[in-house]
Amino acid sequence: xxxxxxxxxxxxxxxxxxxxxxxxxxxxxxxxxxxxxxxxxxxxxxxxxxxxxxxxxxxxxxxxxxxxxxxxxxxxxxxxxxxxxxxxxxxxxxxxxxxxxxxxxxxxxxxxxxxxxxxxxxxxxxxxxxxxxxxxxxxxxxxxxxxxxxxxxxxxxxxxxxxxxxxxxxxxxxxxxxxxxxxxxxxxxxxxxxxxxxxxxxxxxxxxxxxxxxxxxxxxxxxxxxxxxxxxxxxxxxxxxxxxxxxxxxxxxxxxxxxxxxxxxxxxxxxxxxxxxxxxxxxxxxxxxxxxxxxxxxxxxxxxxxxxxxxxxxxxxxxxxxxxxxxxxxxxxxxxxxxxxxxxxxxxxxxxxxxxxxxxxxxxxxxxxxxxxxxxxxxxxxxxxxxxxxxxxxxxxxxxxxxxxxxxxxxxxxxxxxxxxxxxxxxxxxxxxxxxxxxxxxxxxxxxxxxxxxxxxxxxxxxxxxxxxx
Numbered sequence: 499x500x501x502x503x504x505x506x507x508x509x510x511x512x513x514x515x516x517x518x519x520x521x522x523x524x525x526x527x528x529x530x531x532x533x534x535x536x537x538x539x540x541x542x543x544x545x546x547x548x549x550x551x552x553x554x555x556x557x558x559x560x561x562x563x564x565x566x567x568x569x570x571x572x573x574x575x576x577x578x579x580x581x582x583x584x585x586x587x588x589x590x591x592x593x594x595x596x597x598x599x600x601x602x603x604x605x606x607x608x609x610x611x612x613x614x615x616x617x618x619x620x621x622x623x624x625x626x627x628x629x630x631x632x633x634x635x636x637x638x639x640x641x642x643x644x645x646x647x648x649x650x651x652x653x654x655x656x657x658x659x660x661x662x663x664x665x666x667x668x669x670x671x672x673x674x675x676x677x678x679x680x681x682x683x684x685x686x687x688x689x690x691x692x693x694x695x696x697x698x699x700x701x702x703x704x705x706x707x708x709x710x711x712x713x714x715x716x717x718x719x720x721x722x723x724x725x726x727x728x729x730x731x732x733x734x735x736x737x738x739x740x741x742x743x744x745x746x747x748x749x750x751x752x753x754x755x756x757x758x759x760x761x762x763x764x765x766x767x768x769x770x771x772x773x774x775x776x777x778x779x780x781x782x783x784x785x786x787x788x789x790x791x792x793x794x795x796x797x798x799x800x801x802x803x804x805x806x807x808x809x810x811x812x813x814x815x816x817x818x819x820x821x822x823x824x825x826x827x828x829x830x831x832x833x834x835x836x837x838x839x840x841x842x843x844x845x846x847x848x849x850x851x852x853x854x855x856x857x858x859x860x861x862x863x864x865x866x867x868x869x870x871x872x873x874x875x876x877x878x879x880x881x882x883x884x885x886x887x888x889x890x891x892x893x894x895x896x897x898x899x900x901x902x903x904x905x906x907x908x909x910x911x912x913x914x915x916x917x918x919x920x921x922x923x924x925x926x927x928x929x930x931x932x933x934x935x936x937x938x939x940x941x942x943x944x945x946x947x948x949x950x951x952x953x954x955x956x957x958x959x960x961x962x963x964x965x966x967x968x
Contacts, residue, residue: 503535504701506571507561508691510542511553514753515560517745517806518706518736521771525733526704527566528772528794538698539571541585542691544684560754564764565787581698586690593685596693596723597647597678605722606678607634608645615639632674647679649718658717660710661702661731662799668714676715688712692719700728704796707732731796734775735803745806761835761861765822766815774804784817816859828855832864840872853945853953871953875940877966882936891933892967894923898934899963907956909948916948937966 507523509515530537539561543549558573570579583589600606611619615638623630634650656668678689685693695703710732720727738749745751757767769785777800778785778793785793819828825848832851833841841847850871857867883891901915916934920927931947938950938959951959 502701503530503533504538504699505530505535505704506538506540506695506698506700507566507568508540508542508694509557510545510548510687511550511557512545512548513550513553514755515557516751517754517771518751520560520564520566520754520767521736521774522704522706522733523561523566524564524768524771525776525794525799528790529702529704529796530569531791532794535701536569537566538579538581538700539568539573539577539584540694540698541572542687542694544586544687544690546587546684556753556755563755563758564768586685586694589690589694590683590685592693592697593679593690594683597685597689600649600678600722601647604650606647606649607637607675609634609637609648609675609677610639610641610645611637612639612641629672630674631672632676634675644681644683646677646681648675649678649715649722651675651718656714656717658713658727658730660713661729661796663710663732663801666710666713670718673714673718678719688715689719692716692723692725695728696720696723696725702729702731702796704731704733707735731799734800736774737803737805739805739807739809741803741805750806750808750811759862761831761863762811762815763818763822763831766811766818769818770811770814774806775800783814812859816856819858819861820855825851831861835861836865836868837872840868849953853949857945870939870941870944870950874962874965875938877937877940881940881942882933882966885929885932891937894919894930894933895937895963895967897923899960902951902956902959902963907952909952912951913948934963938962 505526507519507526509519509523527537529535539558541554541557543554554572561567562574567573568577570577570581571584576582576584597606601608611632616632619632619636620630632648634648651670651673654670656670656673657665659665676688677686679685694700713730713732717727719725736745736751737743738745754767758764765787768787768790769783772785772790772794773783776794776798778798819831823831829841829847829851850868854864854867854871858864879888882888897919898916901919902912905911905915916930917927920930923930932942935944935947935950936942938944938947938954944950945953954962
């Protein structure tokens, strides 16, 4: 690549960092690392009405959890760099300087149109069934006091290129003389974004496709200011599991730290998000961070929307829990999610974990999945008797308890003994095993029956079965 790569993630602290924002940060991070470039974290906080104080801390904490650490910019301690400050509200003098230059050059103007006049013009456009496009020629009011500054849009077309999607062309006739500086002295998003990207020497602007509609305005600003344009890359949108609607909060577009609270590993989240709109051209699904950096290429970013499938994330997280963590590491990760008393007998806890870990997809699954081995279950009699009546089941249990009491507690010996019992009773083994599984665990879904017996041990197994006879 001919020029050095500098990219930025520039969230607005108007709420919490969600999955879509994290995907954008990740793609910027991977592109920077893949090209020996620099990844900058900038906060765009000029929307003071929607500013959320705790939003800044949450953004930094989220990126820190995921290991997406900036080379420059906002962090727990400001990352050194010659292009700071990296918070827009601390950069107002830059926006004022460039806005005044545009006014002096006749490319922008102070707009004295009153709110009433503006509303009237909009109403006229609606009545005429025409889009409303504001122009300086509509200026008829004069008032004292601060006024916003609008960019003066000329005739013609604005052409720009997306590195993934190709060339775009927008008729200037449909672009407002849009505001670049508000009356309160704060810049609009479009203006501050362009000025900052130029001054921070951003080479590639990688962002969500919701910004495609704004890019013509950005291109006009670059040209009018005499700035070299960056390369633009617009990432595909993320759809919900149905593949039809944009990802919603209900489908997983939540505060990313909620995923930490549920017991997802940051490595799994990174792996999963990397495949939402990008692939390396193979069927590989599990990637280390190092592999992602090595393989990441913008040419492999897709145009079509990506589908957020929580089931796929759960599967991937389970794979990481089982294959990427040692037994000791897994236990340490699980500790916050289970009662501490479960860990008092460490050998027994390890035994249960070895049996159950194939079923644990998130760390917060562990308590529910493992508790049948630590707490005596409450057995629903309707569930127990859904295949056979209680009297029949009690007859079976009397014989089973006798067998278990006189059988070595190994998988094979228990299996052989219980299958022989089913044959002797003249019943299908599935009916007998169902009653035993529900009787021992209170559930229809549990590990293999013979493993349950072995793990619980002789005394506890008999105790649970006898309680059903009372």
